[in-house]
Amino acid sequence: MSDTTSGALVTDLYEVTMALSYLRERMTAPATFGLFVRTPPPERGFLVAAGLEPALDHLSAVRVTEADVAALAAVLDRPRADLEPLLDLRFTGEVRAVPEGRTVLPGEPLLEVTAPLPEAQLVESYLLNQVCHQTAVASKAARCVLAAGGRPVVDFALRRTHGVPAGAQAARLGAMVGFAGTSNVAAAAAYGLRAVGTMAHSYVEAFGDEAEAFRAFARAHPGPVTFLVDTYDTAGGVAVAARVLSELGLHEGCAVRLDSGDLGALAVTARRILDGAGLPDVRITASGGLDEYGIDHLVRSGAPIDVFAVGTLVGVAADAPFVDAAYKLVAYDGRPMMKLSTGKVSAPGAKQIHRGPGLTDTIALRDEPAPPGTEPLLRTVMTDGRRTGPPGTLAGAKAAFEADLAQLPPAARRIRSPRMPTAAVSERLARLTADVRHRIEQRIAR
Structure with a gap:
């Protein structure tokens, strides 16, 4: 018997x-819950589905142990x-989900869980934790890639992420949305990523002399x-770097990094100094409080920056650090269910998303046939509490x-000021929603 609690207690009371x-109460019939985003975060034109893989890892392993029961007794x-x-108690159900890396819209289920009601209920908090946070960060990072317009973006977020x-x-x-590398050595080793990084200002200060430090x-x-x-004076630092690079015969693949001040103006100065020293192939990397807005401004202004390093603002998705997602019961024991709370209405029934060209999506009932020219987004990724295949790969998510x-x-x-597409609702789903609402309202009125 284990004397430590399991992951089953990573949940709300x-x-x-x-x-x-x-x-x-012996209410153990199959229940279906859908996890979806109610309203989009501000200044987002799309969302990137993420967090599915760790969620499936959790569902595969979750089981209430003797130690869990003892801990719960003490807590309560x-x-x-x-x-x-x-x-x-363990998870024995089915999961249908949008694969990681796919673009999703509000109202569309990122995943649906069908399992005996107690099992499906117990895992809610963990699933929301993983999918909400990671979808928020992936969506922010994706916008940085868009803003960079083909220039490499690298991750410097570790030191200020929330854990x-x-x-x-x-x-x-x-990496899933196209970053070229990360400063996080452990993550680089775990996921097969390119480790990137330079030096700190303290390194230069420790030597006292920039040339000797370089x-x-x-x-x-x-x-x-x-x-x-x-570290001291940017233009002077670039001149020293150019001199040392020339002295050592280092050119291709080398770079100087700007980390403060007016990055656009300083990049122009740095490029002039490097070119004047005969180092046109030495690149300029910029960092320091950048996200998609800063990158977009620099690219539009024509700043000669070759690589963008993003950290805090992206790692915590600072301008939109959460997605307004919910995990709602949509069917129990063969009966469609819905919530009617003001501003929090949920659509009943297990669903499918039919995607057409140009991200023209229709949210439909699960058993509705896909219209010609569309593809279903929700895939069965777990049955009987086990994955239906090997875990998804970063390469696969990136391609998606x-x-x-x-x-x-x-x-x-x-x-700036993006406009997010809106998913349509199939006629059958609209009729079911109206019928279930009517039945609920009649029952309440009695």
Whole structure:
């Protein structure tokens, strides 16, 4: 018997209390819950589905242990016997989901869970945690790639993300939408990413002399090097870097990094100095408070910047750090269900998304045939509590993202004031929604 709790307790208390009640009431018929975004975050023209893979890992492993039951009894200050019905509860259901990397719209289910009601209820908090956070960060990172217009973007987010796991997620999600590398060494090793980085200002300060600092760094790292040039005076730092690079015969693949000040103007100055020193192939990297808005401004202004490094603002999706997502019961024991709360209405029934060219989406009922020229977005990824195939790969998610990105309408791709497409609703789903609403309202009126 394990003396430590399992991942089953990574949930909100009300999930546990509801699951316990369902078990006591023998309410264990199949239930379907849909996880969807209600309203889009501000200044977003699209969302990128993310977080599915860790969610499936959790569902595959979740099981209430003896230690979990003991911990719950202590938390609730109740006899252990009261919590015994939860013992050995695990996920045995089905998951249908939009694969990671695909573009999604509000109202569309990112995933649907069908399982015995207590099981489907217990996992709600974990699924929302993973899908909401990672979709928010992936969507932000994707806009940086768009803003850069083909110039490489790299991830520097680890030091200010909300925890080490979030830093690893930021690196992975950046790679998923096209980032060229990450400063996070552990994430680079775990996901097969390119590790990137330079030096800190403290490194230059420790030597006292910029030229000696740059020479020492090049001695330790004989490959292409990047020198941080704004510790004291940026223009002077670029001149010193140019002199050391020429002295050491280093050119191709090398760079200088600008990390403060007016990055656009300083990039112009740096380019002039480097070209004048006969170093036209030495690149300029810019960092320091950048996200898609800063990148867009620099690209539009013609700044001669070759690589953009983004950190805090992207790693925490600073301007839209969450998505307004929900996990709602849409069917139980063969009956369609819906919520009528003001501003939080949910559509009943298990669903499918039919995607046509140009991201013309229709949300339909699960058993509706796909119209000609469309593809279904929701795929069955788990049955009987087990994955239906090997985990998705970063390469696969990246290819899916790039294919959808190419289909995005220009208005959705805009960095400023984008316009998000709207998914249509099939006639059958609209009729079912009206019928279920009518039945509920009649029952309430009695």
